[in-house]
Amino acid sequence: MGRSRLTAATAALAAVAACVGCGTDGGASGGGPGEDGGGGAVEAVLTPDSVDRGAVQRASVGERERRGGQAVELRGAGSETEPASGPATAASAADGISPGAPTDAEVRAELRQARRQLARFRTFLGTTAYLQTGPRARVLPDGTAVAPDDAPEPVKRIIQAGNAIAKFPYKWGGGHGAWRDDGYDCSGSVSFALAGAGLLDSPLTSGGFMDWGAAGPGEWVTIYTNPGHIFMIVAGLRFDTSGRGRAGTRWQEAPRSTAGFVVRSVPGL
Structure with a gap:
């Protein structure tokens, strides 16, 4: 107009x-x-x-x-005004930087925030078992275990409790006088992990587990016990005080012989 x-x-x-x-x-x-x-x-x-x-x-x-057909041409009358390019726009064009691109300070701030989030995530991995890892649990380089995301909640809690003592030293009778101890034997270790999920009220010896729970293997948790030793398989990982591998952890991926052991399981798991 x-x-x-x-x-x-x-x-x-x-x-x-x-x-x-x-x-x-x-x-x-x-x-x-x-x-x-x-x-x-x-x-x-x-x-x-x-x-x-x-x-x-x-x-x-x-x-x-x-006037003999002469005419005067007026140029620019009524033409639309083109947007002026300010100093910032001209400088951005000269430097090859798109207008609206983040500044160096903004990029550095975002990197610092990303590093903080990564540090918190690493801490999370070291203290919890709640992480999707596929169809079975796995052992992290620090010796703790992570559970499959689709594992039942009690299984995740067993792994979380097991992580709390995974690298404690072996101590004969450890974990039987009190839940909190400076070392745990085989049955004290299994008892502590099960108690962390609310599945056990007081520690049991390896012999005491021979008639505990249900007979036969479980889908998520299987206990192998005899009068002299006990270990269990949780979401595919072995929780065992013998044969401790990297990082001196009770969590192990390698299998072991089950000959001479009674097989028990947690009902429903």
């Missing part, structure tokens, strides 16, 4: 100038004011309300014919 009004106004001014020229030429040739060179009356091009576009066009054509 602004462009149309500016174009019309420009044309009107050109027509008025043409008409003034006509009156001057007419006076020189004997014509009176308000007459063209041929003695005809000049059409009004302006009205109180608007520009008479038809009169403007006719006056412009007549002026070009009178």
Whole structure:
């Protein structure tokens, strides 16, 4: 709308100038004011309300014919203003940086935040068993275990409790006088892990586990016991005080012989 009004106004001014020229030429040739060179009356091009576009066009054509077809071209009248490029935009273009890109300070701040989140995640891995790892649990380099995400909640709690003592030293009778001890034997270790899931009220010896729970292997937890030793398999990992491998942990991925052991399980697991 602004462009149309500016174009019309420009044309009107050109027509008025043409008409003034006509009156001057007419006076020189004997014509009176308000007459063209041929003695005809000049059409009004302006009205109180608007520009008479038809009169403007006719006056412009007549002026070009009178001057031998010469015309004056007005460039840029009514053209849209292009957005100015400020110093920041020009500098960004010169450096090849897209407008709106983050600054170096913002990038460094994001990196610091990412490092803090990674540190918290590493701490999380070292203290909990709640992490998806596939169809079976696995042992981390620090000797703790992580449970499958789809494992039942008691299984995750067994692993979490086992992590708490996974690297404690072997101590004969450890874990039987009190749940908290500075070392645990085989049955004390298994008892502590099961108690962490609320499955055992007080520690049992390896012989005491021979008729505990249900007979046969379980889907998630299987206990192998005899009068001299006990270990259990939890989500595919062996929790055992013998044969401790890397990081001196009770969690082990390698199997062992089960000959001479009674097989028991946790009902429902």
